[in-house]
Each structure stands twice: as structure tokens, then as C-alpha cells.
Amino acid sequence: MELARLYKSLIDVIVAQAGSAALLHVHAGLAIYLVALLLAPHRRGAILALQVVLAAELGNETLDWLAATPHWTWADTLSDIVLTLLWPVAITAAGAWRRRRWRRMVVSAARPGVVSLSSTRRAPIATT
Structure with a gap:
């Protein structure tokens, strides 16, 4: 319990210096996400x-x-959780969506017999 009170007093000092506790949740979530992403083993x-x-x-x-x-x-607890996880979840979801889209494009380009849009366009005829 003493550790929890010490932690709470430290957080209160940070909030008093920095301003909004809600904004600190957003910044802390992003900072922890980026550090963990940089330290990820894969x-x-x-x-x-x-x-x-x-x-x-x-x-x-x-x-x-x-x-x-x-x-x-x-x-308060649910608000803090949403604010902390909002941008890390959005960034992770956007990355997953881009990977999925890229995989679909690679698979469709690798299939034999599938004609891509760029190969169906007619080349311009040069006139001299």
C-alpha cells in the first residue's frame, strides 16, 4: 500500500507540472508503445x-x-484505459490492414492467368 501511495503522489506531481491527466495518458501510451516497438525482437x-x-x-x-x-x-478507470490504448490500437490496426492489403496484392500478382490492370492497357502508338 505504501508503494501505491508513493506512486500516486509521484503521478500527482507530474500532473501538476504537465497539466491534463487525460493528455498524459495519451502521451504515455504512445511513448510506451514506441519504446516497446523499438525493443521488439522481431x-x-x-x-x-x-x-x-x-x-x-x-x-x-x-x-x-x-x-x-x-x-x-x-x-475514470475506463476513460484512462481508452485514452492510453487509443492511438497504439489505431496504429497497430492500420499496420495490420496495410500488411493484409499488401499480401492480397502480392498473391494476386503471383497467380498465373491473372491479368493485372496495368497489362490490359494498350501501349500508345508512336507516330513519326
């Missing part, structure tokens, strides 16, 4: 980085709950 570490952000946020909310049990609310 090329596509976005899911792992997202899991690290989720674990960090759940740890943060657990410490908040332990430090402020009488004043703790579900609305």
Missing part, C-alpha cells in the same frame, strides 16, 4: 508492443485503485 512487434502498453496501463490502474480506494470510480 520485425512485426506491434502486437507485442500493444500488449506491453496494456500491461503498463493495467498496472497503473491497479496502483491507482490501491492508492485511492475510497475515491476510485469505474468511469
Whole structure:
């Protein structure tokens, strides 16, 4: 419990200096996501980085709950989780969508008998 109160007092000092606690959740989520993405052991570490952000946020909310049990609310906790995970989830989803689209293009280009749009266009006739 003492650790939770110490953590809460440190967070309160940071919020007092920086401003909005909601904005700090957004920045912290992105910062943790980028650091985890850079440290990921494989090329596509976005899911792992997202899991690290989720674990960090759940740890943060657990410490908040332990430090402020009488004043703790579900609305604040859910808001903090959404704000922290919003951009990391969006970036991970956009990357997955782009990979899926790229794979479809590669597979369709590799199929024999499939004529691509660029090969059906007629070449211009040069006149001299």
C-alpha cells in the first residue's frame, strides 16, 4: 500500500507540472508503445508492443485503485484505459490492414492467368 501511495503522489506531481491527466495518458501510451516497438525482437512487434502498453496501463490502474480506494470510480478507470490504448490500437490496426492489403496484392500478382490492370492497357502508338 505504501508503494501505491508513493506512486500516486509521484503521478500527482507530474500532473501538476504537465497539466491534463487525460493528455498524459495519451502521451504515455504512445511513448510506451514506441519504446516497446523499438525493443521488439522481431520485425512485426506491434502486437507485442500493444500488449506491453496494456500491461503498463493495467498496472497503473491497479496502483491507482490501491492508492485511492475510497475515491476510485469505474468511469475514470475506463476513460484512462481508452485514452492510453487509443492511438497504439489505431496504429497497430492500420499496420495490420496495410500488411493484409499488401499480401492480397502480392498473391494476386503471383497467380498465373491473372491479368493485372496495368497489362490490359494498350501501349500508345508512336507516330513519326
